[in-house]
Every structure is written in structure tokens, then in C-alpha cells.
Amino acid sequence: MALLVREPLCSRVRPRALPPGGGxxxxxxxxxxxxxxxxxxxxxxxxxxxxxxGGDALRDGAVYSLELRLCGGKGGFGSMLRALGAQIEKTTNREACRDLSGRRLRDVNHEKA
Structure with missing residues (x-):
């Protein structure tokens, strides 16, 4: 009777004997x-x-992964991005863009005028 344990920070899986009485x-x-x-x-x-x-019984043949806890932030990054997006000025000048044939729209518009 054994179980498999994956250690943190590596992908190595080690077999481990199941303790008597289950554990x-x-x-x-x-x-x-x-x-x-x-x-x-x-x-x-x-x-x-x-x-x-923590109170769960160990099962024979199951894969148990040990994971490290990471310190998390307090959040708020999404609201910060939303506020930044409201401050950015939207451009309507498309003259520097190119059309499907590769010519600048500024040049195409000047030819039309």
C-alpha cells in the first residue's frame, strides 16, 4: 500500500508508504x-x-501534491486599470494607418481631395 507525493518546486513524484491505520x-x-x-x-x-x-484519510494510490503558500496582495489592480483607461484620450486620427494595399490613409485622402 502506497501513495504518491509531489514535492513543492519540483515535478518529482515520490512513492510513500501508507502509514499503518491509514493516516x-x-x-x-x-x-x-x-x-x-x-x-x-x-x-x-x-x-x-x-x-x-487536514482531517481527510489518506487513500491508497492517490497523488498528493504539496504546494507552497504565497503571500497575496490586497487586490485592486482591476479597478486601477479601469481608472487608467478612463484617463487615456481616445484617438480618432487614423491618417497614419495603412489600407489593405499598404498605402497610408493620409495619402489616399490627399489624392481624393
Whole structure:
């Protein structure tokens, strides 16, 4: 009976013996954090791509990924972009653009006039 553990910051998957009595995700997290010399609070566990709760029982043959927690910002980037977009002046001058034949629209307009 074994389970697979993917360590953080590498794609290597290691087989790990299932503890007697099954064990829990919390125990796996504690043991791996100790081996990697990383605080438990800095890691979280995903099982087959989904977040695993600490009280969940370990399953034979499942893939458990250890992920590092990252500090997030307070957000607000989207509203900052929206405000910046309102300040930018929209141009209506298209004379520097080219038509499908490659000629500048300024030159085409001067020929028409």
C-alpha cells in the first residue's frame, strides 16, 4: 500500500508508504514539512488536483501534491486599470494607418481631395 507525493518546486513524484491505520492528510503534511525543513503553515496539500482537508484519510494510490503558500496582495489592480483607461484620450486620427494595399490613409485622402 502506497501513495504518491509531489514535492513543492519540483515535478518529482515520490512513492510513500501508507502509514499503518491509514493516516491523515494532516500527518502527511506534518511529516513532509519536517523532512523539507519548512513550517507546516507554509504548505497545503492537494489530492488529485483538489484541496485536501487536514482531517481527510489518506487513500491508497492517490497523488498528493504539496504546494507552497504565497503571500497575496490586497487586490485592486482591476479597478486601477479601469481608472487608467478612463484617463487615456481616445484617438480618432487614423491618417497614419495603412489600407489593405499598404498605402497610408493620409495619402489616399490627399489624392481624393
Amino acid at each position: 491523515s492528510v494532516r500527518g502527511l503534511l506534518r511529516d513532509c514539512a519536517r523532512e523539507l525543513n519548512v513550517p507546516e503553515e507554509s504548505l497545503y496539500v492537494k489530492c488529485n488536483g483538489r484541496l485536501a482537508a
